[in-house]
Amino acid sequence: MTVPLLEIRNLSIVFDTAEGPLHTVNNLSYSLMPGETLGIVGESGSGKSVHIMALLGLLPSPQARIISGEILFDGENLLTLTEKELCNIRGGKIGMIFQNPMSSLNPVLTIGRQIREVILRHTNMNRKQATAHTIELLDLVGISAPASRLTQYPHEFSGGMRQRVMIAIGLACNPKLLIADEATTALDVTVQAQIVDLIQNLKEKSGVTIIWITHDISSVSTLADTLQVMYAGRVMERGPFSTVINDPRSAYTWGLLRAIPTLHMHPGQRLYQIPGSPPNMLSPPMGDPFAPRNPFATPRCHHDMPPLRQVPNSLPGHMAAAWYDLPALLSLHPEASDV
Template sequence: MERILDVKNLKVSYHTYAGEVQSVRGVDFYLNKGETLAVVGESGCGKSVTAKSIMRLIQTPGEIKQDSEILFDGKDLAKLSEKELREIRGSEISMIFQDPMTSLNPTMTIGKQIAESLIIHRGMSKHEALAEAAKMLKLVNIPNAEKRVKQYPHEFSGGMRQRAMIAIALACNPKILIADEPTTALDVTIQAQIMDLIGDLQNKLGTAVILITHDLGVVADSAHRIQVMYAGKIIERGTTDEIFYNPQHPYTWALLQSVPRLDTGHKDSLYSIKGTPPDLLKPPVGCPFASRCEYAMPICKEAMPEITKMTENHEVSCWLKHPLAPKVEKSLAGGAK
């Protein structure tokens, strides 16, 4: 498959009064044309910072480190000027932000907000852009689109605001769509509709999607590949089937166990991970999950685990899977193999 994005050694830090918070610590990944890559992990793991870094939306006191590379269409986005980036943002790479109510401008109609990028990036007249805005609202299944383009965000429901955000993001037919928690604060039915909509539009437009979420249930039917983040690092990656049916990292096992299942009794408690994530002001020298892991060995706290290749697409950073590690018989709900 054609590779459209290649991120190498991405490091992002925030300079605070307490010191340097290392939010993203040497992340590598790629995105193929037309595929959906899911980035999953609990809050604070660095997934949203990674997404914003691709569009260079990290603001002071944040900093993308000098040796980071974000290669897109033959250009290193980490090295481009702000003027060059403005030509790419919204036209070739677009983003759906977490909260549509705070991301949409409350003083502008929905139609004008969609038209804005069409005028800037596609050179349309105001009249042409508003007509195209109505077409985009129809495309994302908003009824009475001609009427809705004249309305303001507060006149839309939560699900419709999220659809409007998708319309804005896709208005210029970008090559990459970054969806940062696109179903947050929506009920389950609307969540499914939004994910189906993104999938349908991806098939029609051929857009590659990076899906940022903490909910593995959201990505089960929509992602081609999944990478699991913890404490600013990618600790496991693979195809969706490999992550769901043959997970290798104890953190991935725990994430999967925390997802509600249809065969779980209504009185059964969901699994929760003991402890708290490490302080990224002083990241651990070993595996960042070691202090919370039931299978941690002495070496886990002494050195960062090497990457072990399980299959062509499946990699894990865990000492348990290292060829020289002792065999661990104990398993976590069938997760260990």
């Protein structure tokens, strides 16, 4: 039986703030199989980045505290590793691509040197081999005349090309897991599509496992096998991408999907907005954190957190945290879909 490459179990993270403990990640559990691409979506502040920072050992100390949980990656609990061991994993077995390539790349070092340093740090290659591998990587991420680019600086590259360099760095050591956090958010839609296409190709060639975090569900539609919807530091729904999109069972997923503009909207048509705003996690609600914003919430939702459970009569792995039966409620209130 194949074992998960990554398994997060009951992870809870608190930030100590002047106003008190802020509950950013709450009993988060999920796993990722080798070769799987997981798209994670959710509104700002839902704990997408914070749990990844925990995984990478990059949480700010001492403000952030992991109060419970385990993060098992490739047979090791990452939360028990030393900083030195984590350093070897970051950029080695786990590659990362972050949002802003201009702040992640060093402006005074050449592109070639920045990629080569990562290779030299994490592999046994000598300088000559590392340079050859750097050229291969630049070629792989679609940068033309790669050998001549080695001596160029980040400011000589366009935004899309800089993000390609970040992907090359993320892939430099042939990682088992590639994590992209809002990797295409700062790019225009055409470049975004090119980057997604590039990742899709890399995935097909190398079988790398991917976590792709974004605000924009449509940007992961071609990439993700599994979609995970997070809210208030929890998983609200998760499952095969097209199943979650076509048959959402959490009212939060349903709201997010309805808020996506489409080309078929008629002039003057207003876009759906999820009412209200995310809860104040200084005093997390007792029940389902989405209940105060959920037009379908039942009395139970307000005081009892629903567990994430397999959705009956759906594909295996389609899980939702909901006390209500969304399709049944929608069929009773067809007008809700016309808002």
